[in-house]
Amino acid sequence: MTALRCLASAAIIAAVTSVAAPGTALADDAKPIHPGVMTRSEAGQCTSNFIFKAGDKVLIGQAAHCTGTGEATETDGCTSKSLPLGTEVKIDGASKPGKLVYNSWLAMHENGEKNKDVCAFNDFAxxxxxxxxxxxxxxxVPKFGGPTGLQDGPVGVGxxxxxxxNSSARGGIAAxxxxxxxxxxxxGNGWSHEVVTLTPGVPGDSGSGFMTADGKAFGLLSTLNLLPAPGSNGVVDLNKALSYANDNRDDLEPIHLVEGGPFHAGLL
Known part of the structure; x- marks a missing residue:
């Protein structure tokens, strides 16, 4: 597979009062921090995917390579470098920067991960x-609603x-x-899905979430691919990436996806 990490560098970038329990939507859809807002560090910008909870901590997902310090051609997370945990990450809509608390690349370095599929496709932070x-x-999720849960199992071809x-490379054209x-x-033995969208993902869309036809969260955008189809995207399997995160860190309570409001993709 010919692929480039879909990270935009700086050169490209010119009320609820309590948090819901896992599996419960954090209402409402007028809130400024939501799936799809931009996240920014000194490494560049990305698009967030979904909201998660670990105990009383509220987390937002992005791609691991969003804090990568190497070249865009470095797609093996077991050898690619990242900014450290604790790095400040600006989140659109937030008054203060967030803090990087998990990065699959760093976790794989620490674990000495050898599984080639995991090294190639585990791109989650x-x-x-x-x-x-x-x-x-x-x-x-704006426009669509959801997610309605976490997809467990393959997503069929077709x-x-x-x-x-939400890349800023589109000049703010919300449509x-x-x-x-x-x-x-x-x-990658289920670690990656090849997806084509209209319009295709562009640099800065890295990390954005993908849902099935019934609103289940199943992946996040990792790469821009030339094969098997130009303009297609490599999408990390979220269930596998989240399981790896829960199995390979000791500084957070179990991490859960937080469901969103009713899914209504048919309205688009």
């Missing part, structure tokens, strides 16, 4: 949202998928953010 900003968070991508697409295939 979590940023803790500052306490002061928790009341600004909604877990609902299945319809939905994503909300280009919601995407529909199709699964072309699966790779």
């Amino acid at each position: 979590l940023v803790e949202i500052a306490d002061e900003d928790e009341g600004k968070v909604t877990s609902t 299945s319809m998928v939905y994503s909300y991508q 280009l953010s919601p995407k529909t697409g199709t699964v072309l295939g699966e790779g």
Whole structure:
């Protein structure tokens, strides 16, 4: 597979009062911090995917390579470098930077991971949202609603998928953010899904979430691919990436996806 990490560098970039329990939507969809907001560190910008909880901590997901310090061609997380845990990450809509609390690349380095599929496709990170900003968070994906839960198992070839991508490379044209697409295939023993969307992902869309036709969260955008189809995207399997995170860190309580509001993809 020919692939580039879909990270935009700086050169490209010109009220709830309490947090819901796992599996419960963080209402409402008017809140400024939501799936699809941009996250920024000194390494560049990305698009967030979904909202998660670990105990009383509220987290927002992004791709591990969003804090990568190497070249865009470095796609092996077991050899690629990242900014450290604790790195400040700016989150659109937040009054204070978040804090990088998990990065799969760093976890794989520490574990001495040898599984080639895991090294190639485990591209997932979590940023803790500052306490002061928790009341600004909604877990609902703009335009589509959801997620309705976490997809457990394969997503069939030809299945319809939905994503909300928000790269500033589009110049703020909101109509280009919601995407529909199709699964072309699966790779890495289930760790990766090949997806094509209209319009295709561009640099800065890295990390954005993907949902199935019934609103289940199943992946996040990792690479821009030339094969098997130009303009297709490599999408990390979220269930596998989240399981790896829960099995390979000791500084957070179990991490859960937080569901969003009703899924209504048919309205697009």
